[in-house]
Amino acid sequence: MPGTAAEQLELQAHPGQGGGFPPSGDSGGGGDDRLSPIPRRAYMTVITLALGAILMFFLALTSSYIVRRGLGTDWKNLALPRILWVNTVVLLASSATLELARKALSRGQREAFRNFWLLTTGLGMVFVGGQLIAWRQLHAAGVFLSTNPSSSFFYVFTAAHGLHVLGGVIALLYVAFRSWQK
Amino acid sequence: MGRQRKRCKGSTSVAFALALFLILFTAITVYLFIAKPWWFPAPITEVGKLIDSQFLRTLVITGIVFILAQIGLAWVVFRYRGTGKRASYSEGNTAMEVIWTLATVVLFVGLGLYAENAWAIVHFTPASAGAMQIEVIGQQFKWNFRYSGPDGKFGKYKTVEKALEQRSRGNMNASPWQLDPADPDGKDDILLPAGQIAVPVNREVELLIRSQDVTHSFFVRELRLKQDAVPGMIIRIHFTATVIGDYELACAELCGANHNTMRTLFRVMSEDDFQKWLKEQAAN
Amino acid sequence: MASHASVAHAHAAPTGFIRKYIFSVDHKVIGIQYFLLALFSVFLGMALSVLMRIHLVWPNIHLPFFGQLTSDQYVALLTMHGTIMVFMVLTTAPQSGFGNYFLPIQIGAADMAFPVINMLSFWTTFVSLVVMVAAFFVEGGAPGGGWTAYPPLSALGKIAGPGQGTGQTLWVIGLAIFCAASLMGALNFITTTVDLRTKGMSLMRMPLTVWSWFITAILGLLAFGVLLAACVLLLLDRVAGTSFFIPGGLVATDTIISQHSGGSPLLWQHLFWFFGHPEVYIAILPGMGVASHVLSTFSRKPIFGYRAMVYALSGIGFLGFCVWGHHMFVSGMSPYSAFAFSIMTMSIGVPSAIKTFNWLGTLWGGQIRFTTAMLFAIGFVSIFVTGGLSGLFLAQPSVDLPLHDTYFVVAHFHLIMGVAAIFGIFSATYFWFPKMFGKHLNEGVGKVHFWLTFAGVYCIFMPMHFLGIAGHERRYADLNSVNYLSGGQAANFHGGLWPVQLFISFAAFVTIAAQLLFLVNFIWGIWGGKRAEMNPWEATTLEWTIPGPPPHDNFGGVVPVIYRGPYEFSVPGEKRDFVPQHLSPEQVEKA
Ligand code: HEA
Ligand code: HEA
Numbered sequence A: 001m002p003g004t005a006a007e008q009l010e011l012q013a014h015p016g017q018g019g020g021f022p023p024s025g026d027s028g029g030g031g032d033d034r035l036s037p038i039p040r041r042a043y044m045t046v047i048t049l050a051l052g053a054i055l056m057f058f059l060a061l062t063s064s065y066i067v068r069r070g071l072g073t074d075w076k077n078l079a080l081p082r083i084l085w086v087n088t089v090v091l092l093a094s095s096a097t098l099e100l101a102r103k104a105l106s107r108g109q110r111e112a113f114r115n116f117w118l119l120t121t122g123l124g125m126v127f128v129g130g131q132l133i134a135w136r137q138l139h140a141a142g143v144f145l146s147t148n149p150s151s152s153f154f155y156v157f158t159a160a161h162g163l164h165v166l167g168g169v170i171a172l173l174y175v176a177f178r179s180w181q182k
Numbered sequence B: 001m002g003r004q005r006k007r008c009k010g011s012t013s014v015a016f017a018l019a020l021f022l023i024l025f026t027a028i029t030v031y032l033f034i035a036k037p038w039w040f041p042a043p044i045t046e047v048g049k050l051i052d053s054q055f056l057r058t059l060v061i062t063g064i065v066f067i068l069a070q071i072g073l074a075w076v077v078f079r080y081r082g083t084g085k086r087a088s089y090s091e092g093n094t095a096m097e098v099i100w101t102l103a104t105v106v107l108f109v110g111l112g113l114y115a116e117n118a119w120a121i122v123h124f125t126p127a128s129a130g131a132m133q134i135e136v137i138g139q140q141f142k143w144n145f146r147y148s149g150p151d152g153k154f155g156k157y158k159t160v161e162k163a164l165e166q167r168s169r170g171n172m173n174a175s176p177w178q179l180d181p182a183d184p185d186g187k188d189d190i191l192l193p194a195g196q197i198a199v200p201v202n203r204e205v206e207l208l209i210r211s212q213d214v215t216h217s218f219f220v221r222e223l224r225l226k227q228d229a230v231p232g233m234i235i236r237i238h239f240t241a242t243v244i245g246d247y248e249l250a251c252a253e254l255c256g257a258n259h260n261t262m263r264t265l266f267r268v269m270s271e272d273d274f275q276k277w278l279k280e281q282a283a284n
Numbered sequence C: 001m002a003s004h005a006s007v008a009h010a011h012a013a014p015t016g017f018i019r020k021y022i023f024s025v026d027h028k029v030i031g032i033q034y035f036l037l038a039l040f041s042v043f044l045g046m047a048l049s050v051l052m053r054i055h056l057v058w059p060n061i062h063l064p065f066f067g068q069l070t071s072d073q074y075v076a077l078l079t080m081h082g083t084i085m086v087f088m089v090l091t092t093a094p095q096s097g098f099g100n101y102f103l104p105i106q107i108g109a110a111d112m113a114f115p116v117i118n119m120l121s122f123w124t125t126f127v128s129l130v131v132m133v134a135a136f137f138v139e140g141g142a143p144g145g146g147w148t149a150y151p152p153l154s155a156l157g158k159i160a161g162p163g164q165g166t167g168q169t170l171w172v173i174g175l176a177i178f179c180a181a182s183l184m185g186a187l188n189f190i191t192t193t194v195d196l197r198t199k200g201m202s203l204m205r206m207p208l209t210v211w212s213w214f215i216t217a218i219l220g221l222l223a224f225g226v227l228l229a230a231c232v233l234l235l236l237d238r239v240a241g242t243s244f245f246i247p248g249g250l251v252a253t254d255t256i257i258s259q260h261s262g263g264s265p266l267l268w269q270h271l272f273w274f275f276g277h278p279e280v281y282i283a284i285l286p287g288m289g290v291a292s293h294v295l296s297t298f299s300r301k302p303i304f305g306y307r308a309m310v311y312a313l314s315g316i317g318f319l320g321f322c323v324w325g326h327h328m329f330v331s332g333m334s335p336y337s338a339f340a341f342s343i344m345t346m347s348i349g350v351p352s353a354i355k356t357f358n359w360l361g362t363l364w365g366g367q368i369r370f371t372t373a374m375l376f377a378i379g380f381v382s383i384f385v386t387g388g389l390s391g392l393f394l395a396q397p398s399v400d401l402p403l404h405d406t407y408f409v410v411a412h413f414h415l416i417m418g419v420a421a422i423f424g425i426f427s428a429t430y431f432w433f434p435k436m437f438g439k440h441l442n443e444g445v446g447k448v449h450f451w452l453t454f455a456g457v458y459c460i461f462m463p464m465h466f467l468g469i470a471g472h473e474r475r476y477a478d479l480n481s482v483n484y485l486s487g488g489q490a491a492n493f494h495g496g497l498w499p500v501q502l503f504i505s506f507a508a509f510v511t512i513a514a515q516l517l518f519l520v521n522f523i524w525g526i527w528g529g530k531r532a533e534m535n536p537w538e539a540t541t542l543e544w545t546i547p548g549p550p551p552h553d554n555f556g557g558v559v560p561v562i563y564r565g566p567y568e569f570s571v572p573g574e575k576r577d578f579v580p581q582h583l584s585p586e587q588v589e590k591a
């Protein structure tokens, strides 16, 4: 009865739209003439589109960055905290574990799926935490949002990206929570 | 069928009213554009004349399109008002579609290409070497000017640090928009804060347009010239005024509540008058 | 499966008042919510324009409640007027309002793909409206940076003017929230169109309304993210001391602004207009869709050149992203790019002309029924042409030199946006009201409303062209101060152009008063209107095959199947002069 692995995956890949589930036609019976529920590919579509929108947002920031850097004489390159490299590795690792989770699920290995899934969630949190540490180190070094255009952009990019990842972590947690319930 | 008949009785009068309205509206519009009760003031540069003729060219072409479209609309609305019969069936006509697409491409893009001429004269060619330079500085809500004086060179302004330091020592008027006394080039500069701008007739003038607070826009109607004054930028434009007279220089970019009061005289003078005027200003 | 079922269940017809009418996830309720939000906003925007028109011609008058308006209040009024009209009216009603209500129905879906996101997007829009309107009530009042909010004016804070303090901050925040809302909406619209079309509803069988909502959503998806980024940067410049848009060495109100340096005011303009130009097409495309739909229905003819219409819509959408620089010809951007932007802009006239030709072609040979909806659609065509052609002047950088930032531009955008797009809304309202409320609007009152509005708006906005040509700058609070000097003698501007302004003001008062007819008709229609049959206009698309107002899941659980294109009117050899999309070939009566 619980859906196939693929169905689960769709559910889990885009849990943000939990409440937005297909209108399954009428409220009562549910005969054969019910409107077909929302096709799976709608979730693919919306995620692709959302990525497009987010891409435009970051493109706008990036082109601002390029324009702004080419202007004025006030641009000073930022000495980036080391921990950013660690964070990057953590982030890359989390994509790997997510992929492993997906593979596990499609092979039906629920236990492995859960572990990788939780690991991904954890790595996501570690990443966000790591970014916060990087911020604190910059603060301690006297580099604030308004110190220099490069630091302004650094904070804007990392904040926007941080929110983006945090959204992902919440989604991951939501799925973990739901798959625990079952 | 009966229901349709009923519906059609009213349709002749509505169709007639619509067609009449569209025709009247078109006629009045065309009349006003020909009679020109309100129009551009006469241009005082050659480029201005070019711009005016490009405007007229555009007006003629869009005017024809306008008349065709509005009268065409009036015609179809009246001619094809419902009569209770069946409409003729057509899903379109590819040949015609292609024809008017091509026609509009040629018309519109051609017009656009034609227009670049006047633009190029103002913006693609720099001012000639002998052009007289005037610095124009926008400020909420007045215009400031600077002439370079006999040496033809503008002196430097104070640095921000210097101005701040002077302020901290009690000189509250210090500003990075004041001349740096250390720069000899500035000795003979003529500053006209909240003043008027005068240019000699028939001589090329290059403006260096700047702003010290927000974005303003240098606009003299008779020059057919408008250029934003953008903080942080020095924007150069050049022109040669050919008609002596007093004109209005007005700010054309929203710069705050009193945007509308930010205007002054733009004077075109004979060479002699201009030199006299400049001396008077220098004396003040 | 339990969870699956429960979410599905969550979408069953809700019963409580709050779930049904306030936090509803039903696309139809949300559509009406958007519509009402726009209706409120448009009357607010009109009220502001009345104050503006009064101040322009009688700057010294003392008004009850307001007293004598000051210059900074005037600028604040025009800023809020423009902002509210563009965002809260023209981005909401045609797209989120009617689109929400009719897009799912016209493609045979039971709801939007993501109803909860849909609800969120409405309430986010609502919050953004509240935040913006709140700007009127804070210290210093509403912002005075224009709807384009060019920095540094909009970035420096209180030092640049009274409204540039808290008011401008609220404006930026409100706009950022609006961006988020519009992005959610766009996601939903596109996904719904791509994935929820019913059986047989191929892309080339979609009504042109659906096409226009679809393309509009794509524009929104690509444009609003950019505005969001711009708003974030502007907000940081205002509150966090960054220098994205503020260059160094500025002195405002005798204060040296030393905490900022190196930023670029032009950067904002590029970001804003990269969004802004697509935004104006976001405002007009749904209107074009409605006009096509209504013109075809009431001339009893298929739309002329359906495919060409679709290509033209897409062409406008695509080109719309390549022309933003035409707002910046005099901004100090490179004159060479001005050249490129100009040519791109001129070529946008081509798909627009195709649409105009095809509207005329649709009427040609028709049997026109002059319903109020049809009158507004015909008015749309007339006004679109008038307003579009003035765009061709502005699109040429040399001709734009004297016209930029004068009333000529005000005339251009009010006709094509402030009126053509609004005519699209009117047409849609008169057309779909019977479906949305099961009642007819009063056609007699509707026609009076049409005539007063059609004549009225031309009287308001046509003379503005001449003001602009004569060199009357826009955003001027007080005409008394405009001394028009020419040839050495002071010819008083007030004397020359004031009568024109006065005429415009009176035309505006009459036209705006006439909108009360619409309001009364609308409110009265909901309760007292004549009952409407299922398909009163003898139209072909799916919404006319279900009762009005439609049931919670639109099609009563049945999947509609589509057999034909959307505009089969007067097909030879068939008995009736319209064939609904859902009729199979066997079901069609032959003559
Ligand atoms: C709905 C909104 C909308 C639409 C659709 C348009 C459409 C167009 N706009 Fe407009 N525009 C605005 C809203 C809109 N605009 C706004 C709000 C501003 C000002 C912003 C501000 O500064 O505050 C502005 C400003 C603006 C400028 C900047 C002016 C300036 O600030 O100096 C320019 C310049 O190129 C321009 C050009 C055009 C062009 C070429 C079109 C074209 O798309 C028009 C195409 C249409 C036609 C060309 C008519 C079609 C019909 C035919 C051709 C019929 C042919 C028939 C026969 C031959 C029988 N617009
Ligand atoms: C949709 C856009 C829209 C609309 C409808 C209007 C409507 C009006 N506008 Fe405005 N206007 C703008 C958009 C719009 N405007 C913008 C963007 C600016 C620029 C701001 C800036 O410079 O920053 C501006 C600026 C502007 C100025 C220029 C100020 C200046 O530069 O100094 C003036 C001056 O007269 C003016 C006047 C009017 C008048 C008299 C109306 C009248 O109200 C016209 C009568 C109105 C109607 C006929 C429409 C009625 C519609 C309905 C009732 C709709 C029903 C809705 C639903 C069913 C949901 N407007």
Ligand code: CUA
Pocket (backbone or CB within 6 Å): B138, B139, B140, B141, B215, B216, B217, B251, B252, B253, B254, B255, B256, B259, B260, B262
């Ligand atoms: Cu300075 Cu407007």
Ligand SMILES: [Cu+2]
Pocket (backbone or CB within 6 Å): C276, C277, C280, C323, C324, C326, C327
């Ligand atoms: Cu534009």
